[in-house]
Amino acid sequence: MSKEGLTWTVYDADKLTQAEIYGITLCDLGEAHPEIVGLSADLARSTKIGAFGKKYPDRFFNFGIAEQNMFGVAAGLAKVGLLPFVSTFSAFASMRACEFLRTDICYQNLNCKVIATHAGTSFGPAGSTHHAIEDLSIVRAIPNLTVIVPADGIETARAVRACLDINGPVYIRIGRGFEPRLYESEDYEFEIGKVVELRPGTDVTIIACGVAVLHAVEASTIMQRDDGISVRVLNCHTIKPIDKEAILKAVMETRRIVTFEDHNVIGGLGTTVADVIAESGKGCAFRKVGIPDVFTTVGYPEDLQHYYKIDTDGIIENIRELLGLEFEADEDWEDEV
Amino acid sequence: MPITEQEITDLEKVARKLRRDMIDVTGWAGGSHIGGSLSMTEIVTILYWKYLKIDPKNPHWDDRDRFVLSKGHGGVGHAVVLANKGYFDPKLLEEFNHFNSPFGMHLDSLKAWGVDASTGSMGHGLPQAVGMALGARVRKKAFHIYAVMGDGECDEGSIWEAAMAASHYKLTNLTGFVDRNHLMIDGPTETIMKLEPFVDKWDAFGWKVRAIDGHDFRQLADSIDFALGYNEGPVMIICNTVKGKGVSFMENDPAWHYGGLSAELIEKAKKSIGED
Numbered sequence: 006m007s008k009e010g011l012t013w014t015v016y017d018a019d020k021l022t023q024a025e026i027y028g029i030t031l032c033d034l035g036e037a038h039p040e041i042v043g044l045s046a047d048l049a050r051s052t053k054i055g056a057f058g059k060k061y062p063d064r065f066f067n068f069g070i071a072e073q074n075m076f077g078v079a080a081g082l083a084k085v086g087l088l089p090f091v092s093t094f095s096a097f098a099s100m101r102a103c104e105f106l107r108t109d110i111c112y113q114n115l116n117c118k119v120i121a122t123h124a125g126t127s128f129g130p131a132g133s134t135h136h137a138i139e140d141l142s143i144v145r146a147i148p149n150l151t152v153i154v155p156a157d158g159i160e161t162a163r164a165v166r167a168c169l170d171i172n173g174p175v176y177i178r179i180g181r182g183f184e185p186r187l188y189e190s191e192d193y194e195f196e197i198g199k200v201v202e203l204r205p206g207t208d209v210t211i212i213a214c215g216v217a218v219l220h221a222v223e224a225s226t227i228m229q230r231d232d233g234i235s236v237r238v239l240n241c242h243t244i245k246p247i248d249k250e251a252i253l254k255a256v257m258e259t260r261r262i263v264t265f266e267d268h269n270v271i272g273g274l275g276t277t278v279a280d281v282i283a284e285s286g287k288g289c290a291f292r293k294v295g296i297p298d299v300f301t302t303v304g305y306p307e308d309l310q311h312y313y314k315i316d317t318d319g320i321i322e323n324i325r326e327l328l329g330l331e332f333e334a335d336e337d338w339e340d341e342v
Numbered sequence: 343m344p345i346t347e348q349e350i351t352d353l354e355k356v357a358r359k360l361r362r363d364m365i366d367v368t369g370w371a372g373g374s375h376i377g378g379s380l381s382m383t384e385i386v387t388i389l390y391w392k393y394l395k396i397d398p399k400n401p402h403w404d405d406r407d408r409f410v411l412s413k414g415h416g417g418v419g420h421a422v423v424l425a426n427k428g429y430f431d432p433k434l435l436e437e438f439n440h441f442n443s444p445f446g447m448h449l450d451s452l453k454a455w456g457v458d459a460s461t462g463s464m465g466h467g468l469p470q471a472v473g474m475a476l477g478a479r480v481r482k483k484a485f486h487i488y489a490v491m492g493d494g495e496c497d498e499g500s501i502w503e504a505a506m507a508a509s510h511y512k513l514t515n516l517t518g519f520v521d522r523n524h525l526m527i528d529g530p531t532e533t534i535m536k537l538e539p540f541v542d543k544w545d546a547f548g549w550k551v552r553a554i555d556g557h558d559f560r561q562l563a564d565s566i567d568f569a570l571g572y573n574e575g576p577v578m579i580i581c582n583t584v585k586g587k588g589v590s591f592m593e594n595d596p597a598w599h600y601g602g603l604s605a606e607l608i609e610k611a612k613k614s615i616g617e618d
Contacts, residue, residue, distance in 0.1 A: 042480060064480055066511070074469045074503035081473020084459060086404065087480060089473075104463060105500070109470055113451055113460050 026158040027120060027179065028053030030165045031090060032060045038169070040088045044068065046075045052092035052122045053182070072097045076105035083115035088169075094128070095121035095137030095178055099144050110174050111149045118168050119176045124154075125215060125267030126301050126309040127180035133300040137178075142272020144176050145245045151175045151197060152245040154266075154274070156218035159188035160242060163195040171197065180216055180267075183306065187219040187240075198243045200251040206237030209324055210255035210262050214241050214274045216306075217265035217315045224320035236324065244277055252281045256289045263327055265315045266295040290330045294323050345563035349392065353559050356426070357387045361588045361615045363422040363435070365608055371418070371439035373602035375447060377592055379419030381523040381583040382490060384557045386423050389488055393566055398428040401456045407485050408458045408474050412467020412501075413492030413521060414448040415600075421445050421454065429456035465498030467491065468518065472504050475516040475576075486570065490519045494526030497535050502547065508576040509548025517569040518549070518578040521556065523585035525596045541580060549578040556581025590614045 035041050035057060043065040049055030058065030068075040072093055079089040091098070098106065098121040110117045121140060128135045145152050151171055155161040161179050168175040194201065203218070204225040211221040218240045225236040237259055239251060255262060262282065264275035275293025282291060296313055310316040314323060360383055368374040386409075390396075395407045411420050418438070425432040430444075437443040444453040448462025458474075461467045471489035478485055495501060508516055522540070524531050531537050544551045550572055554561040562581070569577035585599075586592030589611045603611065 042477075066476060068503070068507055069510075071503035071506070073465075073500040074472070074507055077466055077469025077500065077504065078473035078476065078507065081459070081470035081475075082477040082480075083473075084470065085408070085474045085477035085481065085483070087477050105466065105469070108460070108463050109466055 025053055025056070025182065027161045027165055028056035030162040031057045034166065034169065035061050035064070038088060040086065042066065042082055042087045042089050044075050044079055044089055044091045046070055046072045046093050046097070048093055052094075052120065054090065054092040054120065057090070072102040073105050076102040077109045079117050080105070080109035080113060080115055083110070083117045084113070088116055088118070090118045090120060092120040092122065094135060095124040095140045096135055098176070099137060099140035103143060106144070107147045111147045114149045114173050116172050117174050119174070120165070121176060121178045123181045124178045125180065126296070126313070127184065127216065127267065127306050129304050129306040129309050132303045136301045138269040138296045138301060139272070140178060141244055141266075141268050141274065142276070145272070145277065149173055150245065151243070152178070153197065153243050154178045154214040155242055156215060156240050157184055157187040159186065159191055160195065163191055164197075164242065167195060167197050178215070181306070184216050185219055187222070195242075198246045198248060200248045201240040201242065202237065202251075203240050204236060204238040206235040207259055208235045208261065209327060210237040210239060210259045211265060211320065211324070212239045212241050212252065212255070212262060212274065212278050213265040214244065215267050216310065217267060217320070220310070220315065220317045220320055221265060223317040224324065227317065228321060228324060232325070234324070234328065241274060241278075244274055247277050247281060249281050252278055253285050253287065256282055256285065256287045261290045261327055263291075263323055264293045264295075265320055267310065267315060268295050269298055270295040271298055290327055292323060292327050294319070344567070345392070345560055350559045353387055353391055355618055356391055357383050358615055358618055360387060360419070360422050360426060362612050363426065363432075364418055365589070365603065365611045365615070367418050367422060367435050367438050368603050369605070369608050370436045371447075373439075373600060374418040375415040375600050376418065377525070377585040377595075377598040377600075378413060378492060378521065378523065379416045380587045380589060380592065381556070381585045382413070382416055382419055382521040383587065384559060384562060385490055385519050385521060385581055386419060388559055388562045388566070390423050390427055392563070394488070395485065396427075398456060401429060405483060405485055408471070408487045410459045410467045410471040410474070410487065410489040411449070411461055412465075412471070412489050413495050414461030414463070414467065415492075416490070416521075417445070417447050417449045417462075420449055420457070424454070424456040427456070464492070464495040465500035468501050468504040471516055472508050472513065475508070475513040476511060478515050485515070487516045488519070489516065490521060493520050493522045493524065493531050493537060493540075494534075496520065496537060505544065505547040505549065512574065513576045514573050516576045517566065518576060520578065520580045521583055522580050523583045525585045525594070525599070527596065527599050529596055544578045544580070549576050550574070551578045551580060553580040553582065556583040557587060588615045
């Protein structure tokens, strides 16, 4: 069992790198964009938006533990020409404040950015009250809203910068801040709505988002070496709008697709990809892996990722199973996978 | 500035016109939230005809005062105000509630001209108004924000979250009103979910509170003048009103929260309101 989660204390909390990158990025943007304001609901430290508040105390507002009001206030701020960044845990952004996000911000198509932290099971020991395994399913059904799931802190910085080009609401879903780094630098092609192909491959395609992307890359390397299997890895950082073109290209070129996400298998990345495949009429072997529609258990994130098979071992296991599956184009429905 | 007798006479005339228009729209629309629109008529009349710094020819004017109808179901009452102020051709109201109309029972700020915030779901307007008031402060703008709530709406937790924030941030550029008509869909507020002691609640949440007769223009003017001069925090004006005010057969009858009108009832309602 991993003990990673025990290696920090409250005194280290401000030094954590990945989520901190978001805070630093926002501070940078704040200089060029005096219209940016930061909002927190008693989680300024946890969500790292506190860094912005320290630098721009007149443009930062804490609302206490009152998320509904905070999202309504964000709409009001956007209405009078400011650019609010609202930060809280994903569970609260997508559920406690859902109607305020939907009706006040998205219905009015306001230029407002939501940074939803501690997503999926990244707040492992906190348990299901603080795990957000439903948020993608909820928020991607809201019109006008762009939904992004960066793979690490570097990509979070890219997403935070890129979302300024969208004149409308954006939901950026990130982890707790302990996630290992995938990218070495910001020097790569990032475009909202376009996947990043991290590994080429011809036998099977992994489509992943968030913390599962790094594991997918590792799995691809291992399977090439040990199994002689060529595994394509697509970092699908934008859930909405989804990159249909890249998904269909993968269907046609590899005929096997597996999705991995730190989210319920209902309504998240896997479902979004499945929609694209089903509407295309193209046949392929397909599996979606994530939280299997259960309330998640307690544990350190690494252990939970292992348990729900979205870590490297789980990804390899799933791909080996998928490779054994066949699909057919004939009319014999008795032997379909 | 104290209100004059002439102003009061003029405002009363406007209010009668607005009420007759609400009755017409209710007929065209097939039904409306007429009871709560009639109860807030004097509040919106004095705001739009005496206090709001607005330019109907330039509805997105950056420095305009903002009006947020937190009780968004008063849409029909707000729409006739905007039509009479010249934001759009009043003939458009004949399509109210019809397919693809800019106007449904809860007004959409992206479709209905002059609407500063889309509202309809209860408890969403005051938080947005708080955001506008904070935003004015950040942008060093002098505009004022007026938010009108329903009394039943104050059952919503988000109203009290916003109330805390408004007093915490000492939002002197925000004035709230509650259309205290004492009725909600299922019956009297005090039977369904007790609000009293209502003044004490707002007071405890850090607002300076005035409780007045919400149909009396003199009391409304005095209270708004007080609010605009008060510099220690937000002011709440609790306006005691009568649901269905001005139409004798609707007054104090919760059945008229939402309803349609036959030609005969339209005639009767207008007669009750009075011609000019």
